[in-house]
Amino acid sequence: MGDISLPAPLPPPTWPNRFQHVDTLLDHPGPSTDPDFVGGEAVKRFLREDSKVLVIGAGGLGCEILTNLALMGFADIHVIDMDTIDISNLNRQFLFRPKDVGKPKAIIAAEFVMSRVPGTKVTPYFGKIQDKPESYYMQFNLVICGLDSVEARRWMNATLVAMVDPDVPESLKPMIDGGTEGFKGQARVILPSITSCYECSLDMLNKQTVFPICTIANTPRLPEHCIEWASVLEWPKVFPDKKLDTDDPEHIQWLFTHASTRAREFKIEGVTWSLTQGVVKNIIPAIASTNAVIAASCCTEAFKLMTNCAPRLDNYFMLIGTEGVYSYTFQHERRPECPVCGGETIDMPVKKEWTLERLIEALEERQDIQAKKPSLSVNGRSLYLQAPPQLERATRPNLEKKLVDLVNDGDELTVTAGSLPFNLTLRVLLKD
Amino acid sequence: MAQTAEAKTIEEATVTIVSPQGRPDEKTRRYDRQLRLWASSGQAALESARILVISGGATSTSTLKNLVLPGIGEFTILDHLPVTYADAGNNFFLHVNGIGKSRAEEAVSHLAELNDSVKGKADTRDVNAVLENEPEFFLSFTLIIAVNLSPEIEDRLAQALRSGASTPRDTVPLMIVRTAGFYAMIGTQIGEHTVVDAHSETPPSLRLDNAFPALLEYARAIDLDSLDSTDFGHVPWVVLLVKALENWKQKHDGQLPKSYAEKQELKKSLEKMRRRGDEENFDEAVAQAYRMWTPTVVPSETRALLSDPSVTTITSSSPSIFYFLLALSHFVQQHSYLPLVPTLPDMHTTTDTYVELQNLFRAQADREMLVFEDCLKRAVEEVHETWEERESLGLGRAEVKEFIRNAAGVRVFKGKKWGSVEPSEIEASDQKPVTALQNELESGMLPAPAAVYLAFLCSADFYSAHARQPQPTEADNQLLTTYATQRLANGGWNGELPETVTTALGEIARAQGSDIPTTAALTGGLVAQEAIKFLTRQYVPIEGTCIVDLIRSTTGTLPF
Numbered sequence: 001m002g003d004i005s006l007p008a009p010l011p012p013p014t015w016p017n018r019f020q021h022v023d024t025l026l027d028h029p030g031p032s033t034d035p036d037f038v039g040g041e042a043v044k045r046f047l048r049e050d051s052k053v054l055v056i057g058a059g060g061l062g063c064e065i066l067t068n069l070a071l072m073g074f075a076d077i078h079v080i081d082m083d084t085i086d087i088s089n090l091n092r093q094f095l096f097r098p099k100d101v102g103k104p105k106a107i108i109a110a111e112f113v114m115s116r117v118p119g120t121k122v123t124p125y126f127g128k129i130q131d132k133p134e135s136y137y138m139q140f141n142l143v144i145c146g147l148d149s150v151e152a153r154r155w156m157n158a159t160l161v162a163m164v165d166p167d168v169p170e171s172l173k174p175m176i177d178g179g180t181e182g183f184k185g186q187a188r189v190i191l192p193s194i195t196s197c198y199e200c201s202l203d204m205l206n207k208q209t210v211f212p213i214c215t216i217a218n219t220p221r222l223p224e225h226c227i228e229w230a231s232v233l234e235w236p237k238v239f240p241d242k243k244l245d246t247d248d249p250e251h252i253q254w255l256f257t258h259a260s261t262r263a264r265e266f267k268i269e270g271v272t273w274s275l276t277q278g279v280v281k282n283i284i285p286a287i288a289s290t291n292a293v294i295a296a297s298c299c300t301e302a303f304k305l306m307t308n309c310a311p312r313l314d315n316y317f318m319l320i321g322t323e324g325v326y327s328y329t330f331q332h333e334r335r336p337e338c339p340v341c342g343g344e345t346i347d348m349p350v351k352k353e354w355t356l357e358r359l360i361e362a363l364e365e366r367q368d369i370q371a372k373k374p375s376l377s378v379n380g381r382s383l384y385l386q387a388p389p390q391l392e393r394a395t396r397p398n399l400e401k402k403l404v405d406l407v408n409d410g411d412e413l414t415v416t417a418g419s420l421p422f423n424l425t426l427r428v429l430l431k432d
Numbered sequence: 433m434a435q436t437a438e439a440k441t442i443e444e445a446t447v448t449i450v451s452p453q454g455r456p457d458e459k460t461r462r463y464d465r466q467l468r469l470w471a472s473s474g475q476a477a478l479e480s481a482r483i484l485v486i487s488g489g490a491t492s493t494s495t496l497k498n499l500v501l502p503g504i505g506e507f508t509i510l511d512h513l514p515v516t517y518a519d520a521g522n523n524f525f526l527h528v529n530g531i532g533k534s535r536a537e538e539a540v541s542h543l544a545e546l547n548d549s550v551k552g553k554a555d556t557r558d559v560n561a562v563l564e565n566e567p568e569f570f571l572s573f574t575l576i577i578a579v580n581l582s583p584e585i586e587d588r589l590a591q592a593l594r595s596g597a598s599t600p601r602d603t604v605p606l607m608i609v610r611t612a613g614f615y616a617m618i619g620t621q622i623g624e625h626t627v628v629d630a631h632s633e634t635p636p637s638l639r640l641d642n643a644f645p646a647l648l649e650y651a652r653a654i655d656l657d658s659l660d661s662t663d664f665g666h667v668p669w670v671v672l673l674v675k676a677l678e679n680w681k682q683k684h685d686g687q688l689p690k691s692y693a694e695k696q697e698l699k700k701s702l703e704k705m706r707r708r709g710d711e712e713n714f715d716e717a718v719a720q721a722y723r724m725w726t727p728t729v730v731p732s733e734t735r736a737l738l739s740d741p742s743v744t745t746i747t748s749s750s751p752s753i754f755y756f757l758l759a760l761s762h763f764v765q766q767h768s769y770l771p772l773v774p775t776l777p778d779m780h781t782t783t784d785t786y787v788e789l790q791n792l793f794r795a796q797a798d799r800e801m802l803v804f805e806d807c808l809k810r811a812v813e814e815v816h817e818t819w820e821e822r823e824s825l826g827l828g829r830a831e832v833k834e835f836i837r838n839a840a841g842v843r844v845f846k847g848k849k850w851g852s853v854e855p856s857e858i859e860a861s862d863q864k865p866v867t868a869l870q871n872e873l874e875s876g877m878l879p880a881p882a883a884v885y886l887a888f889l890c891s892a893d894f895y896s897a898h899a900r901q902p903q904p905t906e907a908d909n910q911l912l913t914t915y916a917t918q919r920l921a922n923g924g925w926n927g928e929l930p931e932t933v934t935t936a937l938g939e940i941a942r943a944q945g946s947d948i949p950t951t952a953a954l955t956g957g958l959v960a961q962e963a964i965k966f967l968t969r970q971y972v973p974i975e976g977t978c979i980v981d982l983i984r985s986t987t988g989t990l991p992f
């Protein structure tokens with residue numbers, strides 16, 4: 001697209017033909033564009049001067065998302081990330097260099113994007129999403145999540161769903177969520193209270209392998225069992241006052257040495273440094289190309305939502321790059337009993353003979369709830385509390401009691417847990 | 433994904449790089465997240481790659497970014513144009529300070545910053561001139577990616593690569609990429625391509641339908657009735673299944689259960705072996721019961737491959753993988769299964785029992801490996817090489833083990849040409865999209881890649897005729913419609929243009945050949961994924977042409 005005959009470059013923030021490519025999509029509607037779309041200056045001005053978006057995560061997806069948004073002309077971008085840069089990020093997080101190792105991702109990423117794409121405003125926050133109040137999230141047009149943490153996504157999702165006020169249309173903030181693993185990934189558009197939400201699809205996640213303590217302690221068979229033994233059982237025993245830091249190579253070295261010794265003792269092969277690190281950090285393989293696809297999908301949707309120049313993704317895009325280029329676009333349906341956007345209580349069939357402890361185990365195993373260390377109460381009466389210690393002690397005897405002696409059929413239990421960004425209501429159905 | 437499957441990959445990924453005692457070096461730490469996918473062998477392949485990308489636009493640099501980061505050996509950007517204002521606006525690897533300078537040089541300098549171990553070169557010649565004067569230039573690369581060139585140059589390039597290759601096997605792979613607004617197209621020309629490790633998620637067969645003798649003997653020796661309840665609860669499910677199936681076979685003339693009813697009956701007999709009803713090992717056995725009646729076979733894809741002429745008629749110049757495949761076909765003739773892969777999943781049992789069982793599988797795998805090596809020796813001698821030279825032929829013990837582990841995932845693609853090269857093929861080139869379009873309309877399913885593909889062809893027709901991109905005007909839309917009608921008629925289509933086609937034509941006109949940053953980034957990600965698969969010979973690459981439609985947020989692959 002030739003335009004080199006123009007005189008000397010104009011100073012930033014902008015220059016002629018800067019958005020020549022993007023403007024093709026904003027000047028004219030396409031055959032699939034909403035009839036309400038009006039191409040031209042107004043929509044461009046809105047995007048480039050008035051829009052305000054939030055990016056959660058400045059890692060593998062975040063670097064790509066920030067870059068895409070800046071190039072597409074988003075005016076005012078905010079980014080939150082609580083992490084610092086590690087050398088293993090450099091194979092894909094292209095806004096960082098070896099000299100940046102140890103520095104906050106959000107700040108370095110924001111600086112780089114602003115220097116490369118003049119005129120873009122990127123405001124970093126080095127910290128947690130939970131630090132920010134609802135009023136903070138209310139200022140954005142939409143939120144894009146590029147996270148590797150299920151917990152953070154659940155929190156963001158629950159927060160945005162809770163913010164929806166049917167009388168205030170602007171309180172509905174679309175959430176676009178991306179995730180990758182190796183050659184695979186997914187991007188989705190969540191319109192809180194309208195489409196299915198993140199919590200609705202929790203059971204689609206791969207179940208994380210949890211090794212039973214008795215296997216780790218008594219009958220190890222895999223190298224992973226030996227590593228878990230070193231990190232879960234031995235470390236707290238040897239260092240009762242020192243928290244295991246999986247980013248500290250000295251700590252990994254200690255685990256690796258002890259896991260290796262145990263493996264030799266049990267004639268188990270395969271404990272390596274890399275496996276040790278992989279198990280204790282729950283490492284997920286990640287490459288630049290997959291992140292590029294998923295982040296670009298997220299930003300395409302952000303651009304479409306913001307400008308209305310083409311229909312939005314409704315609502316789930318899944319990529320499987322291990323066999324050819326295979327993708328699947330579909331509508332993920334809302335779950336009526338979703339504890340975040342559904343409002344209906346979840347039924348929990350239990351046996352009368354079960355103890356409270358058994359119920360808690362069953363609750364922790366449920367893939368659609370994923371409550372870690374839940375506390376339970378019924379009609380304001382505490383059944384079991386994980387903390388503080390004095391209340392834990394006081395409620396501990398209940399763990400051994402049978403459910404039939406603690407609750408009535410149809411009682412609604414309130415469940416709280418650190419991993420749950422909301423209070424869950426559970427209706428117990430007592431069965432023989 | 434099961435932790436065990438993942439763990440195996442992790443172990444394989446690094447065992448050759450890191451000594452078991454030592455900490456990983458800086459390079460291993462930098463590449464940790466990708467080594468867990470393609471291991472040191474894949475990394476070595478990337479590091480020896482020389483990639484040429486033609487044109488330095490947004491899609492080109494987006495692609496290269498994803499190849500420089502994981503550490504390819506070297507890349508060259510061939511582009512004679514200067515950086516424009518529009519380029520500085522849509523390309524992260526160009527800057528407004530570089531307006532008027534060489535686009536190749538500017539892009540290379542910004543891309544090279546991403547990874548010190550990658551060499552970047554800018555070539556500021558016009559691709560036309562190079563094709564004219566020095567076509568052999570293109571033959572020196574491992575992979576070529578041509579982005580947003582005219583169809584005429586694409587065809588000439590594809591032709592140069594074909595005629596420059598002494599055998600199909602040596603053809604430099606070519607990826608053809610076009611973008612327009614929310615649309616993109618990724619085509620390929622490959623010679624013969626071999627996938628050495630497809631990374632299938634199907635775990636290797638334990639062959640429990642027909643347990644190997646040592647396993648059968650081991651299972652027989654366990655008398656369930658004599659075990660106390662603790663030991664009973666720790667009999668591994670593999671043993672339980674072998675025992676249950678043996679009982680069944682004794683009552684059924686040695687036959688496996690075939691009908692659904694029979695399978696359920698066998699499953700019930702397994703359940704009846706329980707004592708209490710809640711034994712964990714039995715829970716696992718029931719979940720794995722299908723392994724009893726799943727016959728161990730050579731996968732159909734592997735079987736087809738083994739009878740392919742490239743395997744049955746190897747020559748001394750064949751790559752080592754073909755020696756292995758010929759050996760495998762000898763092995764399969766004798767056994768009708770693949771050599772055993774000794775990967776035992778985790779199961780509820782004691783450490784000692786598990787280790788014992790694992791050793792049984794390993795010993796059997798070793799025995800079969802020796803049989804396989806005999807077959808390999810025969811294969812080597814068939815092409816008059818001597819077995820003593822196995823190491824230098826790339827057929828050493830380590831390679832044998834590696835091959836056996838991945839044997840089920842080996843694939844050979846016969847290759848695919850790009851462009852309409854022979855006059856007799858010109859008509860066929862219009863036939864293919866018509867057939868695809870018909871299928872698309874009949875299924876009524878999303879995505880609709882054939883319509884978008886056709887729109888790309890018509891846009892190219894327009895460019896050839898008018899030396900400019902179509903615009904979203906009544907007149908240009910009319911012309912595009914004429915081209916589409918013509919092409920469909922050539923392919924035997926009669927009737928109105930389907931709505932999917934008019935929609936795609938409208939979008940192509942709206943796009944005016946623009947290379948928008950998000951489409952560029954997405955396409956660059958897909959192209960880089962495929963490039964990595966071609967270079968490492970791991971995972972299964974695309975067969976056909978991929979169409980990206982970001983209006984519908986879909987991708988689709990056409991079979992041609």
Ligand SMILES: [Zn+2]
Pocket residue numbers: 196197198199200201334335338339340341342
């Ligand atoms: Zn929901």
